[in-house]
Ligand code: AMP
């Protein structure tokens with residue numbers, strides 16, 4: 393099975409056209425792709441990821457013109473963002489077309505769309521000849537995969553194949569901007585930063601996390617716990633008690649910490665490098681038999697906002 397899981401783009405596209413599900417590389421994280429218009433394929437995605445169906449999927453396209461296959465309207469500011477940042481790590485939430493299955497959007501009247509820049513992702517979407525729904529290729533609430541090996545560890549045996557495109561260059565999930573309401577809203581920070589969005593279209597409202605139990609979620613990727621390693625991780629929360637003997641420190645830059653760094657996200661304090669390394673280093677420390685992962689503070693500006701967002705959600709709410 394292990395050797396049968398690896399696929400070339402042509403096999404992946406054939407499998408996708410036949411309603412199968414395949415993990416594909418993108419510049420953000422690996423996506424678990426299925427035909428966005430095939431409900432059975434969508435159901436297979438939710439099942440393989442153990443993802444609740446209230447968490448809608450992002451649909452991936454391979455040209456600007458394809459927006460109209462899934463969206464009913466393309467407001468001016470959304471179009472300006474698309475023209476500036478597509479192809480790239482930006483998802484736009486737009487009023488959906490009737491023909492998009494409810495399963496893809498969790499019955500929301502809007503649809504999330506992205507045009508990735510990764511050449512293999514583009515090739516597979518083109519060969520599949522349909523928009524592809526592709527949430528991150530990991531089990532629900534677990535760490536997102538930034539290498540094909542991460543995908544295999546979590547999903548081998550549950551999916552039809554994996555296309556190996558090496559390590560993801562960005563390393564965190566796409567920025568999500570919603571046009572479901574009057575004003576543009578940033579639902580999830582990512583590599584296209586708030587500053588970049590505002591420079592292009594003016595004011596963008598930063599949506600607050602809305603994951604209190606029972607509330608309908610504007611962006612379920614905003615669940616308070618998400619992107620978590622199995623090992624407890626502490627970020628900007630205080631420890632009540634002593635450090636466990638087996639504590640790892642995930643450092644950033646040249647800060648002094650209570651322990652020497654176990655791994656350093658970026659010794660020079662470069663946020664792009666730190667973002668690209670984040671999930672891979674969390675995976676590595678998670679496998680390292682530690683009882684706790686302590687993470688250095690990261691400045692919350694520009695790309696640092698996305699890092700802070702993911703680390704806050706990865707952080708254990710209770711430790712000791
Ligand atoms: P991922 O888990 O990276 O596939 O990202 C999927 C996330 O995109 C979901 O968890 C939502 O936060 C967001 N999303 C997808 N569709 C919509 C939508 N129609 N409205 C708002 N957010 C959406």
Ligand code: MG
Pocket residue numbers: 527528536
């Ligand atoms: Mg995800």
